[in-house]
Amino acid sequence: MLRTMIEHGYTVSGMSCGHCAQSVTEELTGLPGVTEVDVDVATGRVVVRAETALAEDDVRGAVEEAGFTYEGTASLVS
Numbered sequence: 109m110l111r112t113m114i115e116h117g118y119t120v121s122g123m124s125c126g127h128c129a130q131s132v133t134e135e136l137t138g139l140p141g142v143t144e145v146d147v148d149v150a151t152g153r154v155v156v157r158a159e160t161a162l163a164e165d166d167v168r169g170a171v172e173e174a175g176f177t178y179e180g181t182a183s184l185v186s
């Protein structure tokens with residue numbers, strides 16, 4: 109079965125440990141269509157894989173709900 113998967117990159121500031129990463133992961137996983145979240149605490153880069161496009165406001169809301177600061181989209185290639 110083929111599913112369309114879209115990768116989205118974001119930058120989040122304020123995370124300092126694995127617990128922070130877990131909080132962000134849980135909130136973002138709650139967004140519709142999200143299947144996987146990878147958080148790099150050291151760089152603040154968050155990669156979200158989803159079956160749909162994501163509204164930036166929804167992502168910002170999830171990050172803020174977790175207690176961190178949404179800085180914007182990030183390139184997936186670096």
Ligand SMILES: [Cu+2]
Nearest residue numbers: 124125127128
């Ligand atoms: Cu922490």
